[in-house]
Amino acid sequence: MCQYNLEKIFYVQDCINLSSISNQKSTTIKKLIIESFRNMVKQGFIENKFKLVRKDGSFKLVSNLNTLGITKTEYIYFYEIIYLGTL
DSSP: OEEEEEEEEEEHHHHHOOTTSOHHHHHHHHHHHHHHHHHHHHHTSBOSOEEEEETTSOEEEESSOOHHHHHTEEEEEEEEEEEEOOO
């Protein structure tokens, strides 16, 4: 069985930059995003590595997401694990 990693992008700011939501709701959304990624890692759907691209274009490689990191992030690269069986 072969394993491939498919790079994908999650646009953080599209979810948390809604002008009509409170800071409390924004924090809740960030926590749900983090929980979702942790669950996908735990289930083996994605790798436990992330590339956080900030609003200024700089980036940071992390294996642990947190709300502060998400706040400063424009989008997250993550890596889906795809298994291909042998023929």
